[in-house]
Amino acid sequence: MTEKIKIRVANEEDAGALLEIQQEVLAEEDYLITTIDEFQRTIDEQREWIQEKLANERETIFIAQYRGKIVCWLVFQSPQRKRLAHTGTFGMMVLNEYRGLGIGKLLIEKLLEWAEHNPYIEKISLGVFSTNERAIALYKKMGFVEEGRKIKEIKLHDNEYIDDVLTSFSECLDIR
Template sequence: MEQQIKVRVAVEEDAATMLEIQKEVLAEEDFLITTVEEFQQTIDGQKEWIQAKLANERETIFIALYEEKMVGWLMFQSPHRKRLAHTGTFGMMVLKEYRGLGIGKLLLEKIIMWAEHNPYIEKISLGVFSTNERAIALYKKMGFVEEGRKINEIKLHDNEYIDDVLMYKMVHK
């Protein structure tokens, strides 16, 4: 299956499809903090965002293609403060019908390899909903460790809260 999946760096022309994927994943309302109503990004704004990420040597975006169709992406960003510049966080989204095919694993392998070869990045971090058990299992399999939780950080509905699980992986020491 993995031979049908390709991962590459994003380009400006990916903006519209990336937005479509993000809107579709947001509409699921299962695993992302931003709600569909809050999401206001435009294609031009997305293009500028892609340019800014790729122009920064501490940041990147990878696109996942399944049989040449974009089905997911991963964005890595690093703080601009000197004492945090060795770190970065990522967010990943894969279309629901393509989950379980190894796409997330390939995107993670790509970002880990990128970080290992980046002279600035030493620690990769993420936050994941405590209810996203498949993602947590994948992150652990890829060497990420839970470093803490923000208890009841995410409020889904009245009296329905979930934890934000904080995970990390050191790529340089």
């Protein structure tokens, strides 16, 4: 399976595919803070967003193609503030039918490799819904550690809250 997957840096021409994946994943309403009705980005705005990420040497976007079709993407974003510029967070979206096949793992490996060679990035973090057990297991397997939790940070419905699990990776990034 993984031999049929190609990982590469995204480009402007990928905007439509990334937008479609984002809309499909948001529509599931399972593990993302943004809801589908809050997401109103146009294709031109998506292109601009991709350009902004790729123009910043501390940010990147990777995509995974399976048999030529973009099925997953990962974005790494770094704060502009000087005291946080050594850090960044990532988010990843995988089309439902391609989950559990190791594609997310390949993208995270690519991110870690990129970060290891990036002279600015020393720490990679992310927040994950406490109910997203598959993602949490993957992150732990890849060396991410739980740093803490924001208790009842995410409100799903009236009287239904979940924790935001804060995880990070800095093991191989050689804290400079």
